[in-house]
Amino acid sequence: MEDIEDLLVGAGSAPPGFRLPITSSVGINPFNKKKLDPSSLVLNSSSNHVPGTQTIFLKTFGCSHNQSDSEYMAGQLSAFGYAVSDNAEGADLWLINTCTVKSPSQSAMDTLISKCKSAKKPLVVAGCVPQGSRDLKELEGVSIVGVQQIDRVVEVVEETLKGHEVRLLNRKTLPALDLPKVRKNKFVEILPINVGCLGACTYCKTKHARGHLGSYTVDSLVGRVKSVVNDGVKEIWLSSEDTGAYGRDIGVNLPILLNAIVAALPLDGSTMLRIGMTNPPYILEHLKEIAEILRHPCVYSFLHVPVQSGSDAILTAMNREYTVGEFRKVVDTLTELVPGMQIATDIICGFPGETDENFAETVNLIKDYKFSQVHISQFYPRPGTPAARMKKVASNVVKKRSRELTSVFESFTPYNGMEGNIERIWITDIATDEIHLVGHTKGYVQVLVVGPESLLGSSAIIKITSVGRWSVFGDVIEILSNSNDLKIPSDEKENCNTERRSPCSNQEDTCACSSEKPEPCACESDACKSNDCNAIPDSYPETQNNQNTLNDSSLLQRRKPSPATVEKEENSNQKLVTRSVHDGGWGLLDTALLGGIFMSLLTIVALVLYVRS
Structure with missing residues (x-):
């Protein structure tokens, strides 16, 4: 039995961001000795702790779905006046959005929580860790926002700043898609199309946090696409724990959604769609339809299809619900039907029971296809999963296999022959x-x-x-x-x-790449290619952050332009504008202006002659 509950019942919740009285909207930890004074709910103008005036440090771990959740939380906090920062030292409260996929991610979270407590800063923890493991000792005395409660982060932050411990974990409805949002990259919209999944992989902890499949409606997603296109977004990433399973709970499927979204994109191809990670079992049913969509000019010819192992025996132990032959069918069909098709995949090295022969099958699979992107992870047992109770492969063997597969992958030259294209x-x-x-x-x-x-x-x-x-x-x-x-x-x-x-x-x-040496990876991986171990590739439950994400998307980061650069760009833009005006010839407006000037001169001359006469 849980000791903390969301006390809202039914559909009577407040609109996103609306502050409800604490007694009806937020469950308070009964072990917190501080009593709530009802008068504290009314802001006193003389208070030194006016909500909306503080700075919030926001740190995100995990997949692109987590990144989208953080962007939504940042948007709501900003809408209420809070300053959201990546500087922990100067912040009044820390908000940590966590990932539960691997032990290194959670260890990094634990370290950050300890630092926050040592600094005596108010702390709110969000994401999959508290949702899937709410009884962790590290979370004692900490406010929590569940994965489906992100639309109420403002309430939790405000109460935490008052010294209250707040926990919101239970909910049966999905957060709205039209919440305020502050994108990490203003040109990229990460759009969650569903939460949870239909699988039951023996190693996966994310199902404990995200739960069973819950899909947004086609109309709500198309409406969001139209909105972000109007905002100037140039890439839309569809995100979920399993894109291929979309709609099975509401009577639709992924091709129906994709066709509706593509129809809403600008005809000039200025905004591109990227389809998120999909597991083989569900895409197998729609291969030709998906291939047709991937050929569309507004859709990237790219798909992330995790295989995890090249051995059927290991896939059975993982409960992945497909065979290596079915994975090959997905890759072969899409490669044949879609010109320039690029496929990324994931591998887990050292899953319990993996023999040298099983691993050799995995190596041969990767050699056969020479994928341009492979996310290589060592197996991490997650508490509460069936795989955690299986007999483990020796850690030195796991590391050896990870290094060997990484070496094989790095020997590929996938872009040779593109020179001159x-x-x-x-x-x-x-x-x-x-x-x-x-x-x-x-x-x-x-x-x-x-x-x-x-x-x-x-x-x-x-x-x-x-x-x-x-x-x-x-x-x-x-x-x-x-x-x-x-x-x-x-x-x-x-x-x-x-x-x-x-x-x-x-x-x-x-x-x-940055010329500076990258920070040590929290994942203790054999070959971390990223300067930012928390860079977010398009990876979901099987491949979260702190892994061997061997692609250049992890090398990216934005910076603020210097004033000199801004001035230079403005001058450059002005030159282009000036040329476009002069090259266009005499337009109607130009003729009208010239006529007006001529009539003004005639009027002045007439007035001068009249005065003299």
């Missing part, structure tokens, strides 16, 4: 080196180009000049402006290629 890309971010802009081809190949920050959010035609292991490099030929092609004048094109001059003479792969 002309591609359309969508530019949405800045590389860590603060020199290159980051775009993606339709196949979601990462392209690094040199140009002004004003190109962010645009689409461009580029020529690939060289390839690396994790990315390709290109020169901008043409910037596409909505449905019209805006060709770059020769001097402007020169500016695009020199504005962010690379310090590397031969544009090797290292140019895209």
